[in-house]
Amino acid sequence: MDSEGLDDMEKYRLLVIGAGRMAEAVTSGLLSQEESLFSTILVANRSDQKRLETFASKYDVEVTTDWKSAVSNSDVILLAAPPKAHEHLLHELSSQLDEQLILTVAAGIDPTYMESQLPDGTPVCWLMPNTAALVQKSMTTYTCGRHVDQTHRKIIEHILDSIGDYEELTEQQVHDLTAITGSAPAFLYLVTEALEEAAQAYGLTDEQAQRLVTKMISGSAAMLETNTPAVELRDQVTTPGGSTAAGVEVLEQSDLKKVLKQAVYATNEHARKIH
């Protein structure tokens, strides 16, 4: 089916290969949209029937372990399987494709690689969500292949909308920024753990410490979302010579900024070795 054909249809048929956390995030996001572009969502894995039953009981989707039979009846195929599964999946898909739009959320599986594995002219797109997709608050970066047109973009943005915010970047930028949008949540969770431990040291229960720190972080995020620069917000809290300044000084002496940047570079260095 060509993209002109897609444009004429009101709704598209989505096949999701992989039935894990990311498949669930996208599916639940799509089903929570007021208007869906998809008439059907078919979710597949290889063998975990129990997982599929759970999926089908929670969401209004069809499920199967035989995704190969569903390819010809799909307009859009979302690969939500591990990166390592992609070589095989793309090979299997290759012989069956008839101009379907192919998307992946797998780390490192970029459009250049997908296009090299799929028939010439196949429209492909690489979406890099983060774990907050599970609560529809992902900051997703994405990049499209050479054969993606306006109709495909409409579908891609519909999917992106369902899991949060998004930004289109070059392929190289998606690789480079995955450390920040994808991995840096782990850095923030580490900071969270440290602050919770400090709160507990002052006699708070685990629950109290978790609530206090979580609310402090979500309040800080809300302040950042006013588009006030981070440095200005920091200045507002940090009276020169005051108590907060004493704390900030400790972080500056430890060169926190440098350490965090090193963490970003180490993440990318490691990712380059894998892919």
Ligand SMILES: NC(=O)c1ccc[n+]([C@@H]2O[C@H](COP(=O)([O-])OP(=O)(O)OC[C@H]3O[C@@H](n4cnc5c(N)ncnc54)[C@H](OP(=O)(O)O)[C@@H]3O)[C@@H](O)[C@H]2O)c1
């Ligand atoms: N979780 C995140 O926060 C996150 C963020 C960004 C990107 N991603 C990407 O999203 C993808 C899925 O991650 P996830 O966290 O959802 O993983 P997950 O929960 O482990 O789920 C992976 C799913 O893929 C299926 N699968 C594995 N090999 C397959 C194959 N050869 N053919 C078909 N299905 C296969 C698995 O079921 P069977 O083994 O039964 O087939 C399972 O349903 C990964 O590529 C990951 O890089 C995840």
